[in-house]
Amino acid sequence: xxxxxxxxxxxxxxxxxxxxxxxxxxxxxxxxxxxxxxxxxxxxxxxxxxxxxxxxxxxxxxxxxxxxxxxxxxxxxxxxxxxxxxxxxxxxxxxxxxxxxxxxxxxxxxxxxxxxxxxxxxxxxxxxxxxxxxxxxxxxxxxxxxxxxxxxxxxxxxxxxxxxxxxxxxxxxxxxxxxxxxxxxxxxxxxxxxxxxxxxxxxxxxxxxxxxxxxxxxxxxxxxxxxxxx
Amino acid sequence: xxxxxxxxxxxxxxxxxxxxxxxxxxxxxxxxxxxxxxxxxxxxxxxxxxxxxxxxxxxxxxxxxxxxxxxxxxxxxxxxxxxxxxxxxxxxxxxxxxxxxxxxxxxxxxxxxxxxxxxxxxxxxxxxxxxxxxxxxxxxxxxxxxxxxxxxxxxxxxxxxxxxxxxxxxxxxxxxxxxxxxxxxxxxxxxxxxxxxxxxxxxxxxxxxxxxxxxxxxxxxxxxxxxxxxxxxxxxxxxxxxxxxxxxxxxxxxxxxxxxxxxxxxxxxxxxxxxxxxxxxxxxxx
Numbered sequence: 414x415x416x417x418x419x420x421x422x423x424x425x426x427x428x429x430x431x432x433x434x435x436x437x438x439x440x441x442x443x444x445x446x447x448x449x450x451x452x453x454x455x456x457x458x459x460x461x462x463x464x465x466x467x468x469x470x471x472x473x474x475x476x477x478x479x480x481x482x483x484x485x486x487x488x489x490x491x492x493x494x495x496x497x498x499x500x501x502x503x504x505x506x507x508x509x510x511x512x513x514x515x516x517x518x519x520x521x522x523x524x525x526x527x528x529x530x531x532x533x534x535x536x537x538x539x540x541x542x543x544x545x546x547x548x549x550x551x552x553x554x555x556x557x558x559x560x561x562x563x564x565x566x567x568x569x570x571x572x573x574x575x576x577x578x579x580x581x582x583x584x585x586x587x588x589x590x591x592x593x594x595x596x597x598x599x600x601x602x603x604x605x606x607x608x609x610x611x612x613x614x615x616x617x618x619x620x621x622x623x624x625x626x627x628x629x630x631x632x633x634x635x636x637x638x639x640x641x642x643x
Numbered sequence: 644x645x646x647x648x649x650x651x652x653x654x655x656x657x658x659x660x661x662x663x664x665x666x667x668x669x670x671x672x673x674x675x676x677x678x679x680x681x682x683x684x685x686x687x688x689x690x691x692x693x694x695x696x697x698x699x700x701x702x703x704x705x706x707x708x709x710x711x712x713x714x715x716x717x718x719x720x721x722x723x724x725x726x727x728x729x730x731x732x733x734x735x736x737x738x739x740x741x742x743x744x745x746x747x748x749x750x751x752x753x754x755x756x757x758x759x760x761x762x763x764x765x766x767x768x769x770x771x772x773x774x775x776x777x778x779x780x781x782x783x784x785x786x787x788x789x790x791x792x793x794x795x796x797x798x799x800x801x802x803x804x805x806x807x808x809x810x811x812x813x814x815x816x817x818x819x820x821x822x823x824x825x826x827x828x829x830x831x832x833x834x835x836x837x838x839x840x841x842x843x844x845x846x847x848x849x850x851x852x853x854x855x856x857x858x859x860x861x862x863x864x865x866x867x868x869x870x871x872x873x874x875x876x877x878x879x880x881x882x883x884x885x886x887x888x889x890x891x892x893x894x895x896x897x898x899x900x901x902x903x904x905x906x907x908x909x910x911x912x913x914x915x916x917x918x919x920x921x922x923x924x925x926x927x928x929x
Contacts, residue, residue, distance in 0.1 A: 496839030499920030506925050509839050509916050523847055527865065530853045 475502050587613045733778040733852075735800045738769065740808060741786025747794070757795040757900050757909060760821065760829040773826035782816070784808075795898045797864075800855075806862055807878050813887035815898045819864040820848035820856050825907045832908070836919045841927075844905040844913035864904060 461468070466476035475498050480486050492509045494502040525533070591609040662668060682691040693700045708717045746752045751766045760779055763769045771777055779799030787804055793813040801809075801818055809816045821829065825845045828835040848856050848865075856863035859870035879886035889898055905913055916925040 492839035493837065494839070496837040496918065497920065499918050499923075501920075504839075506839075506916060506918075509925075510841055510927055525850070527847055527853070530847075530850050531857065533850065534854055 474498065583617065587617060730776070732776065734776050735779055735781035736771070736777055737783045738763070738780050738798075739783045739785035740790040740805060743782070743794075743796075744786060744790055744792060747792045754792060754794045755894070755897065757797065757897065759797040759819075759902075759909070760826070761832050761908065764830050765832070771826065771830040773823050773830060778823075778826065779821055782809075793892075793894070793898075795900060797902070801861070803860070803878070804882075807882040807884070810875055810878065810886070811882070811884045813889065813892060813898075815889070817862050817864055817901060818856060819902065819904075820852055821907070822846035828907055833919065836917050839916070839918075841916040841925075842907055842911055842913050845907050847904070864901070 459468075463471070469476045475494060477485055484490050488508055491502075491504045495504040495506055495509055587610060590613055591606060594609060595606070680686075682688050690700065693702070698704065705711070708715045710716070743752075746766060746768065747754055751768060752758060752762060756762070760771060763780060764771055769780070771779070781800035782796070782798045782802075782805045784802060784804045787808045790808045791812055794809065795815045796809065797817045797819050799818060799820065801816060806816050822845060824843065828842075847853075853865070855861055857865045859866040859874045862871060862874075876886055889895055892898060900909065902909060907913065911917060911924075914927060917923075918925070
């Protein structure tokens with residue numbers, strides 16, 4: 414509470430009153446309304462209840478002029494004091510700088526230099542590309558073979574079917590021959606029929622063997638002829 | 644074909660005699676109506692849809708998800724790493740070009756000086772939280788068509804269209820990396836300077852960010868300046884605008900101001916002790 418201000422406020426009505434009276438007649442004013450010498454009040458009493466350090470902070474001064482605690486003696490606190498209050502902090506700014514030795518110990522080391530990182534990146538990219546290329550080449554090679562594999566498969570299937578068909582055809586032929594031999598309708602499962610069939614099969618086999626042998630011989634002859642002629 | 648004609652004729656003949664098509668005359672779509680009749684009496688009862696004997700009638704079914712012996716689908720994957728490492732990923736809070744334009748138009752940002760994180764944070768409208776893995780701002784393309792300001796801006800990420808928009812207006816954009824310590828300094832410079840510590844030097848980007856910041860297409864601060872100027876031309880051709888000549892500009896000096904890769908603040912070098920109360924710079928004696 415600023416008492417000075419209070420006085421001014423209470424003084425105003427008195428002034429107005431005195432003015433009114435002065436215009437009417439130069440009557441003497443009562444003693445209480447006369448502007449006396451300002452009453453001698455003591456120095457403005459600080460009734461804030463603030464502690465000195467808090468008041469200092471409010472007025473942007475260093476809170477503690479003398480160290481009250483071990484904290485005020487730490488490097489960190491004094492640096493902060495310099496940062497906040499500047500020259501008023503009575504701190505020598507040289508403590509804000511690390512001494513050369515300390516800096517070397519505490520400095521965070523950069524893991525890798527820029528050039529090394531770039532090199533690593535390039536290597537990584539090249540590796541990935543290589544992987545992709547290798548796989549693609551492998552697939553291309555397999556695709557080339559695919560045509561051949563397909564042809565082989567078709568040939569195999571065709572051969573199997575052809576063999577089966579040939580066997581059936583051969584059987585039919587023999588049965589027909591036996592039938593012709595007998596002249597009349599004989600049951601295939603009849604004994605005589607079976608005997609005849611066996612005979613016929615044997616003959617057929619022999620014939621086929623002969624045919625194969627002949628074919629082989631002819632081949633050999635052809636080869637020899639070629640050799641001798643060449 | 645004759646068969647079809649006969650049936651269609653039959654159908655038409657039928658139609659003439661049938662009543663008008665109404666909701667009450669229509670049959671519902673197949674499998675749209677479920678019979679709510681409970682399993683009782685002649686047609687709902689007897690075996691109640693469970694068949695004869697066997698595990699079916701005896702209600703001895705396989706457990707749900709069982710795939711007759713092989714590893715069932717719901718057991719094939721012990722976990723799915725949806726958010727693995729998400730908490731450690733770098734984040735770049737966005738600023739749209741529209742926002743930026745509004746800030747400039749309302750005089751919240753002074754475009755007569757280069758713009759960086761500290762400029763944006765000092766405006767009071769944007770905040771960066773480096774502690775929450777926010778490594779800076781990214782410029783987004785929202786409001787790209789109406790952007791009209793010649794600025795020298797430094798962000799941490801920008802797409803090609805955004806770069807084009809800024810360069811089209813005669814401005815300069817650069818992407819730069821700041822390590823978390825530098826980010827704290829830039830986000831609240833006043834608080835940092837009150838610590839009374841000399842400015843440290845900025846760190847280089849980590850391995851996975853080096854690629855981005857050395858690429859001239861991203862206007863990275865570690866990229867080759869010649870390649871950047873080449874790419875400016877290429878971008879102008881791609882987006883179809885005339886590349887403005889910055890050399891002829893009156894604000895050429897401001898537009899070409901760039902920080903050193905180890906510098907954190909414009910005009911202040913690492914190793915300097917700044918005091919904002921006394922407005923002094925204290926340098927170490929060599």
